[in-house]
Amino acid sequence: MKDGPPIQLMRLKGLMRKEAVQILRDPSSLGIAFILPLVLLLIFGYGVSLDAEHVPLAVVAEQPTPQTAAFAAGFARSRYFAPRAYSEIEPAEKALRHGEVEGIVWLRGDFSRKLLAGEVPDIGVFVNGVDANTGRIIEGYLQGMWNNWQGQLAASRGRPYHFPVELEQRVWFNPGLRSRDFLVPGLIAVIMTLLGALLTALVVAREWERGTMEALLVTPVRVPEILLGKLVPYFLLGMGGLLFSVAMAVWLFAVPLRGSLWLLLAASALFLLTALGMGLLISTVARNQFVAGQVAIIVTFLPAFILSGFIFDINSMPVPIQLLTHIIPARYYVAILQTVFLAGNIWPVVLPNGLALLVMGAFFLTMVRRRTSKRL
């Protein structure tokens, strides 16, 4: 082997140009970088929401009276519920079973009589628990409505009622609890994972499969040059996709960006290198587009979706699973994104997570370097 610097600019330029031409010739790479984020952000941004509103609710008043009307009026005013009046319990139960309503509030025939007589009537509340999270949210809404009603009833009797302990909640960073504000930054992490891995997962495998890798190996080109030649064009493409996603998050979805854009970009560059490194590693190890594609589907999207803290809280997972999430790069990136978007430049969050990304990126790229040799 000839001596000389491991990287020669001219050769590197040539390789990068070849890769760029390949990107431009096959529209699917450009599609991954720009169409994919566009489509996904639009669908996710509008489609993923945990805010239940206008929940269809059956309100059963077996004997309509002014008291039951006053109780039911609260639901009609609320934006959380879309009440439907029933006069018997059976049809309401059937509606709940068929999924036409999500819950039932049941005021029995003796509701008004007991209430006026100073006895304590029972109000039955049934919620469809199949979707446990929504079920719990609906129960929370119902509890709130119920507290309001108690207050109003006491006031109308001239004996204002107050609770011994009054809960005053202050939600920082997202006082309106808009789920979109936390989901969109997380989505950027999911999209960047897909983008990085998809862009590179097939590029090395394709060269092996077509035999062009062997052709490349007999040229004076060095391994670091081959890898950089692959990495740089896709990195630039990926950063383009990222800027595009951030612009959409801020201008289309009105997510506040409280931290600095530069910090966001730096963290994203680190993450993109990690994701590209992961894709290159898959591609290098698989040497076969079919297998590389299968692996990319399995190790990127679902772990980034479920194990990154993007939607499910990592703290609440069982301890072994929590440990496992540490090998998912998206986990660190999600933490940084959610903090930089909603809270600001908070170094105690950004630094450890950024460091973790740095370590993972270096690990993947070193592994790629080691698994690519000039021998067959």
Add this chain to the structure above:
Amino acid sequence: MWRRIIALTKKEFLALLKDKRSRFVVIVPPLVQLLIFSYAATFDLNRIPYAVYNEDAGFASRQLLARFVGSANFELAGGVDREGQIPSLIDSKKVMMVLHLGPHFTRDLLLGRSAPLQLIVDGRNSNTAAVLVGYVRSIVTDFNESWAETHGLPISPARLEMRSWFNPNLESRWFIVPGIVGLLTLVVTLIVTSLSVAREREGGTFDQLLVTPLRPLEILLGKVLPGFIIGTGEGSFIILMAVLWFHVPLRGSLPALYAGLFLFLLSAIGVGLMISSIAVTQQQGLLGAFLFLVPAVVLSGFATPIANMPAFIQHLTLLDPLRYFLLVIRGVFLQGDSFGLLWPQYWPMALIGLVNLAAAGWLFRHRLY
């Protein structure tokens, strides 16, 4: 005809399973993911780290705080002596909430005034924040009730009996695990089918296949059967695990469940083959699989309810086969649904499957380059 189809199916299986890595990829990861995701994907909160800033020296504040210490949902992670310490605790995610009780908490309570309990929550994850506020509210409500009882305050004018149907303890896992059956079955089926035609086109063997006596329908069936066999096998295994390992109640009829699985596989294979026959290269096939898979999962109602989506996205979900299958599988598992209730989910899956398969079969001959 069947002999030829079986021969082609055998060849597909060989192509899929002869390579050790490829065999591994189809069989092992879905099973590992089932275990990991089923434990990971939960909206229930455990061990929420919190801190207390208690300026009150009285007994009532201690009584209230004891209820938090006694709850499995919360884990005390620190105390606060000054208001100024709160931001750094929350910002750095050391705690998710801080409870603040003022200096007159016990006195106010004893005098019959309202005593405020201030709750400061990290809202970066709005869903966690909402669930957490709900937990705190229920502890406070319980405390208020027992305080009112022991101190002769007026009790509330009516009683609320809350019950949730089909899932009495509102366990997320009962909702998520059946969803994972659909999710992983879709992933496996797409992996098996979406690259199968593209690979042959790229390798040039598809042209050879077209000039054999095999008719397009036979080629189609030969490509469909492996997906079916693998999908049914893995689907059944995951269903078995859901019942035996995760103890999700299976209340409805198995035939209704399998009718749903069959139609779902039909639609997933249809979409996979359709993508595969449009794609010229495997990279395009992979991109197509992702472009279908990701929205199909997100819009299916797997993690976030379809009812929360805006109207036009809700219409879009009607094209998503996973949406229907999730309704079937959750209906059969938790609600004990039978055939009669599930027709509205069956026929759209059949339609999606047949349309896509027909299109894929047509594309076999009409896309030649």
